[in-house]
Amino acid sequence: MLNNFNPNSSFIFNGSKKSFDNFLKDIYSFSKHLKSQYIExxxxxxxxxxxxxxxxILNKSKPYLLSYNLPSKDRAFFDDESISSLLSDCSDFDSTLMKLDLDSVFFIQTSGSSGNHKNxxxxxxxxxxxxxxxxxHFNIKSNTTILSSISHQHLFGLTFKIFVALKSGVNIDCQTLNYPELLSANIANLDSKNHKIILxxxxxxxxxxxxxxxxxxFNKITTIFTAGSKLNESTRAILNKLIKSQIIEIYGSSETGVIASNIDGAFRVFPDVKISHDDKSRLIVRSPWQDCEGGFLSNDCVEIEGDRLKIIGRYDRIIKLHDKRLNLDELENIIKKSPIIEDVAISQDDRYKRLAAILVLNKDGKNLFRNKGKKEIIKQINTLVTKEYNSKLRYFYIRSKLPKNTNGKxxxxxxxxxxxxxIKPQFKLVSKDANSLKLNAYIDEGSFYFSGHFLDYPLVPGFIQxxxxxxxIKEHLGLEYENIKHIETIKFMNFLRPCDEASLEIKTTENKLYFKIFANDKECSNGRLKINI
Known part of the structure; x- marks a missing residue:
């Protein structure tokens, strides 16, 4: 391994620093205990x-890298705890014997954007x-620390956080810092003087x-590499104003490895990669780090101009509907131009074989939804789509976020x-004592009852409250419906609306239960129930 990687590599592990020599000893220690030919x-x-x-790899075993913590029953499985338990001091360690067989293979899972993972x-x-x-190509030197919010289990993380890092001899922070707050804390502890930080x-x-x-x-960060899904150019533009870091978007796939990078708003193909496309505009890739001699046929449709690569959309996202070809990615991009939309996903609703749009509203969109309802949202989107695409969507679903996986797909x-x-609001417990509860919840704009109550002025119905x-009271007090004898009083004073931050207060006596629901510093409802504890 000394011949393959830079021995200046170091590792921040559980708050302390490990050298490359420590790393090799731990690898050797683990490999001695490994008996299985195939592991996960x-x-x-x-x-x-x-x-x-x-x-x-040193043990001649074939590792399978899992996208999620869902092991099969066919292969030996290793997680953080089981790996740690096998590490011990090795008196017979000899680094010269640790040679990688470059022909060794492993298996990595695709991101599963089509619905199924492939090895x-x-x-x-x-x-x-x-x-x-x-x-x-990116001139990565050993005076660099790499921080990461992405997983090493996928190819982007495996390539950059593991192989590029070890080849460059950098200092690797081995945590996965997948929240801005975690990143901020770690960046604050790093000295960026005469030292580069890559995220x-x-x-x-x-x-x-x-x-x-x-x-x-985040101005301490020299370079940000990002991949996994499309980086919105609006996000890049905002970050370019907020911080000085260079943002480099990487395009590639599990099958091909890296293909191109986007630094200035356009993807440019890496010098060693050769690309073309077939008669359906599907990308064909040839590179030194793939074995497919005839090139790999991608599912991405592209336009090529010199070394510039424009990704039009996925081939399986170009569908035929009523004898007309529709590019769903293009349709999504049109909707994203709306001043009320933060994000959108379009799919065929299998129940009706019609197009359905999941809409994530921005601040202006949420205000419009509150004031004029889903009816006005649909009107604005269909006006935009009809004008630019000569087509209308049939079904609309408002959600607070899209169900993206860890890769952003x-x-x-x-x-x-x-x-x-x-969808229903999820009330979370804030405080509890012997005879009182307090809970808070965000009134999700995707809540199911807003679809019919009402289309032009959504509000939470009284029976839902x-x-x-x-x-x-069932979850936190153990009271079943049978314990409620009858509702003595109930009053509704102010509307409870989508996007409200609501609080629920409950107090009990020997045979009475009192509740109040608040939002926007106003009492929305209260009531008194007779109970039998």
Whole structure:
């Protein structure tokens, strides 16, 4: 391994620093205990992942990298705890014997955007070729610390956080910092003087950062690499105003490895990658880090101009509806131009074979929804779509967010699940004592009862508010419906509306239960129930 990777590499693991020599000893220790030919790995910590991964390769085992912590019953499974338990001091350790077989293979799962994960075979030789190119192309030196919000279990993280990092000899923070607050705390502890900081991030986290008022600490970051899903250009533009970091979007796939990078708003193909497309505009890729001699045929449709690559959309997102071809990605991009939309996903509703749109409203959209209802939202979207696409959508579902996976992608089955979901506000316990409760909830704009109550002025029906009370006393007080003898009084003073931050207060006496629901500093409803405890 000394011949394949830079021995200047170091690791921040559980708050302390490990050297490359410590790393090799831990790999050797793990490999000695490994008996299985095929293993599955899923870890949260990148250091333990690397130990198990390279330990398996040195042991001539074939590791399967899982996208989620869902092991099969066919192969030995290793997680953070089981890997840690196998690490011990090795008196017989000899680093010169630790040589990687470059022909060794492993299996990595695709992101599952089509609904199903596939295991893709990769070789160590492919990964080292790719890492060598990327390290040189982006001039990544050993005076660098890599922070990451993305998982090493997927190819973007595996390529950059593991192979590029080890090839470049950088300092690797082995945590997965998948919240802005965690990132901020770690960045604050790093000294950026004469030292570079690289962040590996998903577009989802960058979008969250762009909505924050003050992210000055992120100016310590030299470069941000992002991949997994499309980075919105509006997010890039906002971050370019807030921080000085260079943002580099990477385009590639599990099958091909890296293909192109986007620094200035356009993807440019990497020098060693050759691309073309077939008669259906599907991308064909050839590169030194893939074995497919005839090139890999992608599901992405593209336009090519010199080294510039424009991704039009996925081939399986171009459908035929009423004898007319529709590009669902293009349709989504049109809707995203609306001043009331933050995000959108379009799919065919399998129940009716019609197009359905999941809409995530921005602040202006939420205000419009509150004031004029879903009817006005639909009107504005259909006006935009009809004008630019000469087509109308049939079904609309308002949601507070899209069901994106950890890669920022939208699996088809998750979209359909979101369409069919019966969404309700989730009241969370704030305080509880012997005879009182306090709970808070966000009144989700996707709540099922807003679809019919009312289309032009949505509000929470009174019987639903009473249901909030019944659910709370059942969960937190152990009272069943049979314990409620009758409702003595109930009053409704102010409307409870979508996007409200609501609070529910409950007090009990020997045979009475009192409740109040508040929103926007106003009392919305109260009541008194006779109960039998």
């Amino acid at each position: 790995i899923f870890t949260n910590n990148s250091y333990l992942f690397m130990v198990a991964f390279f330990g398996a 893709i075979e990769k070789s160590i030789n492919q990964m080292i070729k790719e890492a060598t190119f990327l390290s040189n 590996l991030s998903s577009p989802v986290l960058l979008d969250s950062l762009s909505k924050k008022n003050n992210i000055d600490e 939208l699996p088809k089955n998750a979209v359909l699940d979101s369409i069919n979901a019966k 009473l249901g909030f009370v019944f659910n709370a």
